[in-house]
Amino acid sequence: MNERIDEQHTFLRTVIDMNPSYIYAKDEDGRYSLVNLAYASLFGLSKDEMIGKTDLELRESRQSGRDIAEMDRFILRTMKGIDVEEEKFVDTSGGVRWLQTSKIPIVTDDTTLVLCVSTDITERKEHEEELAYQANHDVLTRLPNRRQFNDDLTGFLEDASGGALMLIDLDRFKYINDTLGHDFGDLLLIEVSERLEDFLRPYGANVYRLGGDEFTLLFPDCSKEDAVAIANDLLDQFRREFWIQGQEYTITPSIGISLYPQDARDAKTLMKNADTAMYYVKEKGKNSFQFFSDEMNHQFYRKMVIEKELRSALSRNELTLHYQPSWHLSTEKVCGMEALLRWTNQTLGPVSPSEFIPVAEETGLIIPIGEWVLKEACKQNVRWQRAGYPPMKVGVNVSIKQLLDESFACMVKDVLKRTGLNPDYLDLEVTESIAMYELDIMIRKLNELKEIGVSISMDDFGTGYSSLSYLKQYPLDTLKIDRSFIKGISSHEDHKAIVMSIISMAKHLQLKVTAEGVEDMGEYDFLKQTECDVIQGYAISRPLSPDDFEKHVFGKMKL
Structure with a gap:
């Protein structure tokens, strides 16, 4: 047993x-x-x-x-x-x-x-911890994500007596993604994330990726003076090139800052204010930082109203065109005109183009509005020619978004056919910013337009995008010198030197030259002494309504 x-x-x-x-x-x-x-x-x-x-x-x-x-x-x-x-x-x-x-x-x-x-x-x-990590971290950069940021921001507001929230958006990142590919964009985001983490380590602060190319940073117990120093250091971090696949690349940040509790006491408003400040930086030229202010709310409210009203501007017939004469310096006669868009809204009254054109660009409304401008300018030019006035070229501004639209050249050709305007009497004005895009693409786009028979001018020249090598390859007819170089030229030797250099370069490239913004006889006389071909500006005439153009321009011509 x-x-x-x-x-x-x-x-x-x-x-x-x-x-x-x-x-x-x-x-x-x-x-x-x-x-x-x-x-x-x-x-x-x-x-x-x-x-x-x-x-x-x-x-x-x-x-x-x-x-x-x-x-x-x-x-x-x-x-x-x-x-x-x-x-x-x-x-x-x-x-x-x-x-x-x-x-x-x-x-x-x-x-x-x-x-x-x-x-x-x-x-x-x-496995559970990995799932929890994935729920709170960005897959690409391994940074804490929007969900973790929202949790941490709530704790930040409960524990901190004060601090700063910074929102970073990378400038022109969409363009990089579109031109170099999303794989390259992902590599750039990883490099940016690692640099931000290294930068923040001494501060004991976290960086979060909210999505896309947006990052947020939280700094508890941070004064406004501290935030200024940190933001300046952040800008310095982006001045160093990023090495990707053995090549150097540069990208800049726009940084919006909201302070707690001065700007807001709740998470939603604090974030919204930082976002508002960041977009303010974008509009003012990028690659900088800005603190939130109450004035920004007013500006963005007005921008929202402009966008809302602009969507109905065409259907309400609120858009009109004025025409500014171009003056040939050798013959001392009007030789053309530029069509300029004007908007008078039933709620806002007259709205400056400097306000509504950027909104139209951002929202894509520039496509239908631009087509309307082209049709109206061509129809008006045909009316004047049929009325017996001397035929002359009309200039129409073209947005980069219009130019990149694959159907743009076909639309121009169709408008000329429907209105009956000879292509010789249409000049399309593109801005110098086309140099920011792929050279081959831009050359193809401009050549498509040249094949129609229209002429092409580069508007606002001298603002810093184009190089001589680019200009030699673009099929251009005219350079229009930006008004910032013309203002006060009779008393500014540096402006004189710049303008004379542009004119000399244009002549070497067999391009005509138009000077914009000529306002007084001192500027007029200086440009007449150079080889500048054409001028525009108040010294000749303000932009005129069609009726006033007939009266004050055609009315003084010998028919």
């Missing part, structure tokens, strides 16, 4: 030892009285070495040992089992394992034990 009992004990001990679960028991003093091989291996000990020892002796953390002992005493005191859903265990190699443990009291003839059975849930725990 005793032999059979011994055999059963041996069999049970073998079953316990060979069980992959961690099985162990502790007496009323917390000393191990039973451990299986799997559990002993966690400590790097044999079963015999563990028997009689306590968790205070075996655990790496004494606090952990005390917490376990307290739990075991509670089980023995109440004689109720406990399920521990997650228990962190550091093994002998320093690796972290997670255990799920069931603990129950066992009463024998001579003692009471706590019997424990633990299951290793490390893999499941790591």
Whole structure:
């Protein structure tokens, strides 16, 4: 009988030892009285070495040992089992394992034990942690994402007495994505993220990727003076080139800053204000930073109203064209005109083109509005020719968005056909910003227009985009010198030098030259002495309505 009992004990001990679960028991003093091989291996000990020892002796953390002992005493005191859903265990190699443990009291003839059975849930725990990490981090950059930012911003507002929120948007990132590809854009975002993390490390601040090319930074206990210094340092960080696939690239940031609690006391408004400040930077030229101000809210409200009203401007017949004469310096006669868009709204009254044209560009409304301008200018020119007035060329401004539209050349050709205007009497004015786009694309676009028979002018020349190598390849007819170089030219030697250089370069390239913004006779006389061909400006005439153009321009001509 005793032999059979011994055999059963041996069999049970073998079953316990060979069980992959961690099985162990502790007496009323917390000393191990039973451990299986799997559990002993966690400590790097044999079963015999563990028997009689306590968790205070075996655990790496004494606090952990005390917490376990307290739990075991509670089980023995109440004689109720406990399920521990997650228990962190550091093994002998320093690796972290997670255990799920069931603990129950066992009463024998001579003692009471706590019997424990633990299951290793490390893999499941790591999977859960990875899912939680993915939910709160950006997949591409591994930065905390918008969700984590919202959580941290809430805590920031609860804990900090003050601070700054900075919103960074990368300038012209969409253009980089469109021209160099999304894979390149992703590599650039990773490089930017790493540079921002390195920069912020001394500040103990976090950077978050909200999505696209937008990043946010939180600085607790940060004064306005501190924020200025940080923002300037951030701009310096972007002055260093980024190396991607063995090549150097430069990208600049627009940074909007809102201060807590000065600008807002809640997360939504604080973020909205930083966003408003960032867009203010975008509109003012990019690559800078700006603090939020109440005046910005007024400006953006007006911009919203302009956008809303502009959408109905065509259907309400609120748009008109005025025509500014061009004056040939050699013949001293009017030789052409430029069509200029005007808008008078039923709610806002007259709205400056400097206000509504950028809105039309941003919203894409420039496409239908630009087509209307072209049709109206061509129809008006045909009316004047049919009325017997001297035929002359009309200039029409073309937005870069129109030029990039694949159907633009076909639209121009169709408008000329429908209105009956000879292509010789249409000049399309593009801005110098075309140099920001792929040279081959722009050359193809301009050549498509030249094939129709129209002439092409580069407007606002001298603002810094074009190079001589570009100009030589564009199929241009005329350079129009930006008005900023003409203003006060009679008394500014540097402006004189710039204008004379542009004229000399244009003549070398066999291009005609028009000077814009000529306002007084001093400017007129200087340009007449040079080889400038044509001028525009108040010294000749303001932009005129069609009726006034007939009266004050055609009316003074010999028909």
